[in-house]
Structure formats: structure tokens, C-alpha cells
Amino acid sequence: MAEIRIRNTNELITGEENVRDFLNQFEVIYEHWDTSKLPAHLQENFALTDEHKAEILAIFDTEIKELVERRGYRTWDVITLSEATPNIEELLAKFEQIHTHTEDEIRVIAAGAGTFVIKGGDDIGYFDVNLLPGDLISVPENTVHFFTLTDERKVVAIRLFVEENGWIAHPYEDASFQKA
Numbered sequence: 001m002a003e004i005r006i007r008n009t010n011e012l013i014t015g016e017e018n019v020r021d022f023l024n025q026f027e028v029i030y031e032h033w034d035t036s037k038l039p040a041h042l043q044e045n046f047a048l049t050d051e052h053k054a055e056i057l058a059i060f061d062t063e064i065k066e067l068v069e070r071r072g073y074r075t076w077d078v079i080t081l082s083e084a085t086p087n088i089e090e091l092l093a094k095f096e097q098i099h100t101h102t103e104d105e106i107r108v109i110a111a112g113a114g115t116f117v118i119k120g121g122d123d124i125g126y127f128d129v130n131l132l133p134g135d136l137i138s139v140p141e142n143t144v145h146f147f148t149l150t151d152e153r154k155v156v157a158i159r160l161f162v163e164e165n166g167w168i169a170h171p172y173e174d175a176s177f178q179k180a
């Protein structure tokens with residue numbers, strides 16, 4: 001289950017209901033998918049072929065279609081980041097830049113772990129949303145955020161987009177932000 005760490009106060013938020021209530025204030029949805037549906041060869045595999053990515057999307061077809069119906073997503077993909085990813089440093093450098101998207105997007109952790117750092121109001125500041133397998137969050141349009149890996153440096157994530165052309169980030173300059 002996901003956990004939240006508020007950077008300014010170091011407050012930790014745990015427990016499904018607390019996490020959901022906290023995130024819902026920012027119109028971030030928090031849901032959970034059953035990753036035990038994935039066969040063993042996809043649960044701890046961070047060097048996925050295109051066939052494996054298609055297999056993951058097929059396994060979660062019902063969940064994806066439900067989000068499409070409910071929230072209007074139009075494209076989706078699977079991304080994996082690990083030491084086996086040839087351009088991991090380049091990709092991670094892009095994801096770790098503070099940015100926004102002009103559409104609502106969904107991220108689901110299929111394997112490994114990842115952290116979305118989201119900017120709340122001026123009072124709350126940035127908070128870390130630490131995600132484990134099955135955790136789903138939305139990143140609402142124009143929400144300031146970035147993504148980073150945990151010390152394990154391994155993730156498989158499903159992403160859903162409203163726009164046809166997938167991941168487009170708009171850099172956000174935040175002079176007051178200090179990397180932890």
C-alpha cells in the first residue's frame with residue numbers, strides 16, 4: 001500500500017483510507033489493482049520485451065477499460081526502468097525534473113516501486129507518494145510533480161493518457177524547491 005511523506009513537516013501518512021483522503025484533497029485518485037494476477041515471469045521482471053508489455057496490458061484489460069469508460073483515457077503503455085534499461089539515466093533525468101502535464105494521467109505500479117513527488121498548496125508544499133505493486137494514482141492536469149525511483153531502482157508502471165501522443169512534460173521552475 002502507498003505511503004505519503006510530507007516533506008516540510010516529515011509527517012507520514014499510512015493506511016489506505018488516510019492515503020486516499022489525503023490525496024483526494026488534490027483531486028489525485030488512489031486505487032489498487034491486484035498484481036497477483038501477473039504470472040511469475042512478470043512479477044519480478046524489469047527487462048520486459050514488447051510482448052511482455054502487451055501481456056501486462058492484456059492481463060489488466062478490464063481495469064484499463066473501466067478507467068477509459070469512467071475518466072476518458074485514450075492511450076496507455078507500459079514503461080520499465082532498471083539497470084537493464086539502456087537509457088535509464090537519461091529517462092530518469094527527464095522524470096526527475098519538476099513538470100506538469102496538460103491532461104490528467106494515470107500511473108499504476110505493476111512491479112518494483114516508485115515515488116511521485118507532488119506539490120500541494122503553499123501551506124503543505126511537496127509530498128512524496130511512495131508506491132508499491134498494485135498502487136494506482138492519477139496526476140491531475142497542471143499538477144506540479146516529478147517521479148523518482150527508490151534505492152532499489154526498479155519499476156514497471158502502466159501509464160494512461162488522455163492525449164494520443166502520450167507523455168509530454170512541461171518544465172516547472174520552482175526556485176524554492178530543494179532536493180531532499
Ligand SMILES: CSCCC(=O)C(=O)O
Binds near residue numbers: 079146147155159
Ligand atoms: C513511473 S511513470 C514515469 C514518470 C512519469 O510518467 C511522469 O513523471 O509523468
Ligand SMILES: [Fe+2]
Binds near residue numbers: 101139145146169
Ligand atoms: Fe509526469
Ligand code: NI
Binds near residue numbers: 041051
Ligand atoms: Ni511472457
